[in-house]
Amino acid sequence: MKNENITTLDNILFDKTNKLYEFNNSTECISSDEANFNDKIKKRSNKLTWSYKKDKKILQSVDSVCPHCDSSNTIKHGITHRTLRFFNETIKRLCIQRYKCNHCGKTFQTDLSSIVDKNANITNELKETINVLFQECRVKLRPICNSIAHLGKSKFCHQTVQNIAEDNTVDFKIDPYLVSGYLDFDVQWIRPESGWSYRFVLFDTVNNIPIAEKIYSEETNETVTEFLTESLKNITVKCICTDLDTKYKPIIEKLGYNHQYCLFHTKMNINKKLKLKSKENKDNKEYQKTHKKLKKELYSILDNSNYKQSWDQLNKLAKHLEGYNKEISKFITETLQPFFKSFKRWTDDNKIDKTTNKIENYFRVTYPKADKRKERTIHGVITKLNHRRQQWIRNNSKLEKTTKF
């Protein structure tokens, strides 16, 4: 039974890896053959090639330019070794060509950045495979780990798989001291073909930039709490504005922050509850008259910058709710009255925004609705989001231009 499970997962892995290779415009299957391994390396970078010296196979640069001074006047200068873990290969100990620069005299080695991060031994290929399995195929960490060990014919640490899987996020965070503390929080739904993901963003409305961003596979009290706790470390929060999602307010207040509801969303919600355009009310003149008047009254309560005045206005209104439809009456007594402060935080401080328009604009620009059908994988989306965020910060940031990201 156990072996059957592994075989099934191996098939998925092969399938998925072939897909990964298709992304690189190749439909060739991989195998652990030496020739195919050589090709696999070349496919990841056209700057790498193999050379053979006696019985040694050495990985070297196609053109060896000095990374210190950009000179191409360089000579070969011995060999170093890297022990690397690829997907579906036994652990490889590779010979890497070293070079010496005739111009500046410094030494360097073949640039392997397309294959593996500096000082790492888990290759990018293996990381990508883990991410595809975890994020897109929703395979659990334990079977991923077992299968990698099985295919590589040596143990693979569960913690390593977990670290890699959890790292597959936009995961962007700005220096806390740059943040104004006036924030919007919202979650955007992202749908690559493989299923929904959730883009959590905290947005600084004074500086007009995102301050933290992360992709989650689900939106729950736990993930929202985790994101806010992690992202707001060392930040002096003045207020966080959200839409009417009922999860957000209690979490934000439990963390000890002021909360403001978006008044634009509130007004849309009021309109919905007033049911002015519904079949039964459309031609009822009395209904139209009273409820249009109520709408005006509610809008004026929300927009009044004098807190005390609007609070009195609301309480006066709440005493005479007979004649209004049940839904709007319920909204007034069960939401507006008890949580009134959350609709009026902006009256304390003119830097607090009344709406979440800014973060929504950011969502619209960096991941427009039209894009929701374009990307096939979460990786494609993440690459795009990272790129567009940098673009946004360059074009829209109100921070001083000297600040580097």
Ligand SMILES: [Zn+2]
């Ligand atoms: Zn040099």
